[in-house]
Amino acid sequence: MPDLLPLLGDEPSERSDAARNRAALLAAGRDLVAHCGTEAVTMEAVAERAGVGKGTVFRRFGTREGLMAAVLDADEREWQAAVISGPPPLGPGAEPWERLVAFGRSRLVTTLTHADLIRAAGGFGSRSQPAHAFTVLHLRHLLRELGVTGDLPMLATALLAPLEVPLLDAAVRAEDYPVERVLASWLDLARRITAG
Amino acid sequence: MPDLLPLLGDEPSERSDAARNRAALLAAGRDLVAHCGTEAVTMEAVAERAGVGKGTVFRRFGTREGLMAAVLDADEREWQAAVISGPPPLGPGAEPWERLVAFGRSRLVTTLTHADLIRAAGGFGSRSQPAHAFTVLHLRHLLRELGVTGDLPMLATALLAPLEVPLLDAAVRAEDYPVERVLASWLDLARRITAG
DNA sequence: GGGCCAAACGGACCGCGGTCCGTTTCTATT
């Protein structure tokens, strides 16, 4: 019986060896990033560490950016869990504005922490990543709860932009602004948007 | 007499052959972009077209991104001239809000037109480009004239972000929003910021 | 003009991302 529910699972269901290799490659990528930095993450190095051929890496992840995005995704999922079901004020249960403040600080820190990885994953390009979509959606949700009216998708995107790697880098690293100042001005921007 | 005003001109003054090659390479790059698209702009192709060695291209522009940035810069200078001394409402002479509207529409169109080139020049990274600095500075100027108070550098940067390639691409190309809608929501964002 | 030296040049060379295709391995079916 090839597939009991061919239309429900949707995922074409990976072959067992393929799944095993995906896991091994992901682990190899994660380890390389952690121990040697993103620079050291060569497709050949990942392949060797995972004990597979180079072609397999490309088959599974398409490009280097794809691999990096997959590695990043694992980290992002943790954050998503904290937002969906973690303790307030980041998780549910706090007032919307409190959640927004926590959201901003949390994104700011996470993004700076993973800056290299995010850049290697295509950064601001390839923004169809599920991870980014989730973030935008959640911010939209918070804005709606705060009573914001107007073009919510656009407003959420615009409010998220200053928390992206290039702008954060420019402010914190190039201009040497302290993180608290960046966060304060981001909150000021959020206030202006919600005040409408 | 080696240098009459060694401390004024500041520029280390290029040797004549170097200057000639820089011009030839820039022209070759511009032509290749115009006729064959940014994809075709290979360092070797540019070198050959300019009649120099590959090493020279790297000596002059450092990296491919550097070369692209230099090509882009030529276009940007035109736009800067229009802002500084062109006819209103983009140039001086109109009310600040009118100038802001013209600024937004103009940036939007220019950015979409040059999207490929901007991406090839490093896009949102390498944002220390003089071209970008000028844009931010001008926007700050307009915001100040509109009576905006607060962290002007940050507000200007934040307001500019939705007009950058990745966000514009996502809205106009991926989401298929009409340009007018994007512009309208950008103006809404600007209004919220100026309303403070 | 001749000679000196810093600056510029050019192209062989390297490493990595990405492709291609002949070979191997899984799995559904009998």
Place this chain on the structure above:
DNA sequence: AATAGAAACGGACCGCGGTCCGTTTGGCCC
């Protein structure tokens, strides 16, 4: 258990960005 065909594999191969270093050239001083 045998088999067939699709899917996955692996590594040789290619093109391009970037480096290196021996050679050439332009500019200043005598």
